[in-house]
Amino acid sequence: MQQYSQPIVKDLVLIGGGHSHAIVLRMFGMQPLSGVRLTLITPASDTPYSGMLPGHIAGFYSHDECHIDLRRLTNFAQAQLYIDQVVDLDLNNHKVICANRPAVDFDVLSIDIGSTPATISIPGAAEYAIAAKPVPKLLQYWYHLLTKVAKNPQEAICIGIVGGGAGGVELALTMQTHLHQILHQNQQPIKNLEIHLFQRHEELMPHYHQSVQRLVKQILTKRGIKLHLGETVCEIAPQYQEIFEIKCESGLTINCHKIFWVTQASAPQWLKKTGLGTDEKGFILVKDTLQSQTHPEVFAAGDIATMVNHPRPKAGVFAVRQGKPLFENLQRFLLGKSLKPYKPQQQYLSLIGTGDKRAIATRGAFTLAPHQLLWRWKDWIDRRFMERFSEGLGTSDWGLGIRKEFSQHPISSTQSPLMRCAGCGSKVGSTVLEKVLSRIQQEQPIAKDREDIIIGLDAPDDAAVVQIPTDQLLVQTIDYFRTLINDPYIFGQISANHCLSDIFAMGATPQSVLAIATIPYAAPAKVEETLYQLVSGAVKVLNQAQAPLIGGHTSEGTELAFGLACNGLAYPNKLLRKSGMQPGQVLILTKALGTGILFAAEMRRLAKGHWIDNAVESMLLSNQAAAACLLQHGATACTDVTGFGLLGHLMEMVQASHVAVELQLAGIPVLAGAIETAQKGIFSSLQPENLQASRYIQNRLQVESHLNYPLLFDPQTAGGLLASIPEEQANHCLAALQALGYEHSCLIGCITPPVMTQPITLIDK
Structure with missing residues (x-):
């Protein structure tokens, strides 16, 4: 975790984990600025890379392959990571207002939160349509739809997509590809799937050259996607049995099971109330230095920013290109140096996937028809970008051209830590x-x-x-x-x-x-x-x-x-002690194991962000309600599983109670990622000491190869409770615990009469 060689004198807060901020974090990790505390506030511990998201929808990339792990990245950057939703700014007092935590102070602020689809005031859109952003919610609905189709492939499904820009076109093609694959696997006709694409303009992708528009229209038509051009959706209304009606101004009506909303981008409503200068759509107006026009201590990049002198479309390519100049100007501002202007390119190459591992290439009036080689080129570019934030993190500048001009210029402070007193x-x-x-x-x-x-x-x-x-x-x-x-x-x-x-x-x-x-x-x-x-x-x-x-x-x-x-x-x-276990009772464990191993991996930047999310969720669950529940169901002995691991704390109970225990090794709950991490030989520094308790295991040689075995010795932080209760109370107790939110609680063993030596027997079933 963080260790500060210089006193903290400035707070740089980043709101949002967009492409620009991902690059900023990586560059700060490679070129830190002494005396600056870096904090990222973002709703999730990973962020999707827009270039690979359509491929993920199509089933070509896994979730991990197309998401930047922000926990790993902030760990590398020695930054604080606050998982929360920003809802306001107090610019007068330099505070970020969050939904679920105290306000966060800043000296310098940077905003990269992307955009949201403009639902405007169309009746029913907010209630019944699935917005393309935020992406995590879109993917949640998409995963649910995939599961539903896989379970009932014989049922017909109709999908409506509102918005015929690049996002809507790619979504239609990639969704069709993945759903057709499921239907083929289940030997069902592809006619079971129907996709409708609604576009208010007469042409698809209106911001692209006519050659691209014609090409895309031909592809969609050939693929059997039903186009409704020049149709303005005016209402979405529920019908029956999860059927929704899309109504257009022309009188056209289509019934669909799922409706995805992919219209032009807009800014979150809360931004307009902050006092920051914005354009008519609510996007933050920034100078060539990426500074706010109205508040010089605030920077913005990516889709949420509009460059006053160089307006550009809301596209991921510009967010990526803004990463380096944003980093340099943030460091310059913190050091009191003059900022450098940035001018984005006028034209850029677009590689548009067609959902079949082919891609269209276009730049200005130049267009190449879909081809597998273009997809391979796009795939190579995207994977190379993502490598910067995975195993290769920090090993090189990957062509970013990081200069070391600021490395010897810490933010000034009045006192060095070497002068700090003790006592x-x-x-x-x-x-x-x-x-x-x-x-x-x-x-x-x-x-x-x-x-x-x-x-x-x-x-x-x-x-x-x-x-x-x-x-x-x-x-x-x-x-x-x-x-x-x-x-x-x-x-x-x-x-x-x-x-x-x-x-x-x-x-x-x-x-x-x-x-x-x-x-x-x-x-x-x-x-x-x-x-x-x-x-x-x-x-x-x-x-x-x-x-x-x-x-x-x-x-x-x-x-x-x-x-x-x-x-x-x-x-x-009513006092519960470790000495209260009795033969004939059963053992209940209320939380899964693995926090020690997972955070050992986190320190090495080898843990996946969602593993740590699950571990944190477990540690934030209080044992108070569990303790009351165990008492209500006749618990006679209890301990909390913490630093000595499950087996170490269990042995304290066994020795104090003068009993033996049969432990169901396969039934012990384990946090996601813990077994995978243990197989790589990554353990907590306390693990070797905790392994001394293995001498109490009667059949150690027969079970030590079991996947769960290393977790018996893993030190837990804010771990669960381990209690002995009457066997006849076990089912009722477990049901009550799970109803209280202890979803990993389970019966893991039974108490038997005492034995002279090695009182623990591991049952491998």
């Missing part, structure tokens, strides 16, 4: 701390109503004071570790879940917590921002657990770290 001199300043705590107190109103908290955050005393009921036991635990993810808000939530799990596993109710945080060296305002994001994330979880933050300690260091000391209360007769 109490490393504490976060009182002014910063006071500001953060003031904001945090507003986020946890539960603390004001708690009579048992005598002294908390609202009092400047040396320690917090809590009153303990006389009839309950005080349960205490502490955890603290370095960040494993480049997002302090998410890290705060993960840490809080991890630390509270010990309280839940004991059958206790959390009451209050103390925090300890190490914040990377930075200017005071940057320390405040990081600390606030971190603690705000933790408080979000603590509020749900009704356990207010009442104090803590902060210091500065080279990297972000966080932990909590948690207090809980339990009635003596």
Whole structure:
């Protein structure tokens, strides 16, 4: 994760993971700027490459082949990755407003969020049509349609595509190719599929030369795609059994099962409210330097930007070409240097796939008819572009011509980290701390109503004071570790879940917590921002657990770290201990394993983004509801699976309870990507120590080749609960857990009478 050799003094925030920003991130990774903290805010951890997207629809490329992995890319760039939707900008206070997290501060901002189809005010379009953008939603509907056709290939299907530009034409051809393939595989006639393409103009692809228009029309007609030229769609209305009627101004009506909307591009509505200068369609107006006309600290590129002096069509080729000049001007602006103007080319070569592994080549009036060689050329260009963001990440400049002119010019700071003091001199300043705590107190109103908290955050005393009921036991635990993810808000939530799990596993109710945080060296305002994001994330979880933050300690260091000391209360007769397992009971595990292995791979930039997404989703799931559910179903022993791995924590229970266990090795839930990563020999640094527990396995030599075996020793962060319950309660308990959102919860073994040595038996079924 991030380690800062220079104090952070500037925040560069990128909104959107478009082509230009992907290149900017890669170039920052190869030429970092000391003292600058780089943050990417984007709705998903991967971003589609427009050049290969039609081929993906046609079935020629896998999802991974045509998507840039933004987790891997931001890891390489040493950037923070915030998975969220931007909904507004506060330009006066230099803040980005997000849908699901606190506002994000910036000194310099760059926007590359692409465009959306213009649905305008056509009745029914927003409700019943599938927009071509955002692409993830389009692909979600497309995958669902493919599955449906594969399951019922004998059923007729009619698809309507509104928009006869390049996007609509390619979508029609590629969808037909993939669906025809499914029909052929199932020995069904291709007449079961009908595709209608609606275009308000008399010609297809109106921004292209007439030779291209004629050629495309011939291809679509020959392929049996029904063209409705000069037809303006005016309404989409539901009919019956998932049938929708497309109505045109001419009176033409067509019934379709699915309708895809691929009209001309428009800008998100929220941009118009920000105060940024925009054109009549809402796109950000930028100078030749890619700076906003109205706000020099804001840059924009790709489809969302309109160059005032050089307007160009909204095409991916321009976004790619803007990547390098955007990077250079962002660095120049941060360093206080003069910016360089950029002039895009007037004409460019288009290679338009026809859905059959052929492509049309066109540049201006020059056009070549579809040919396999043109497709191979396009495929080579696209794959070479994608290689920059995969295995070859950072190995060369791949023709980008990165200059090293700024590498020796860090952003100025008043103090070097070598001059930072230790001991109490490393504490976060009182002014910063006071500001953060003031904001945090507003986020946890539960603390004001708690009579048992005598002294908390609202009092400047040396320690917090809590009153303990006389009839309950005080349960205490502490955890603290370095960040494993480049997002302090998410890290705060993960840490809080991890630390509270010990309280839940004991059958206790959390009451209050103390925090300890190490914040990377930075200017005071940057320390405040990081600390606030971190603690705000933790408080979000603590509020749900009704356990207010009442104090803590902060210091500065080279990297972000966080932990909590948690207090809980339990009635003596309801306390869960590791020693409570009984023969005849069964073992329930509430979460899948694999976080240690996956984040070890993430540190090496070898994990896929969606693997880490799944791991983060698991770690953000609190164990509170699971603990209550297990208690309701008669749990007598419980522990949380964390640093010592499943087998290490299970052995603590076995030894304390004086029992043996038969473990269903094949039934243990595992996170996506964990087995694949383990097969490559990638493990957490704690794995070798955890392997010492293998000496307790009776049949180790017979099962150690099983794919799940290495996961038994994988250290977990914010892992699940492991509990023993009566066998007759197992089915009801699992059903209840899964209804609560613990979808990976399962029965993984049974408790047997004690044995003298090697009490663990692995059942390989």
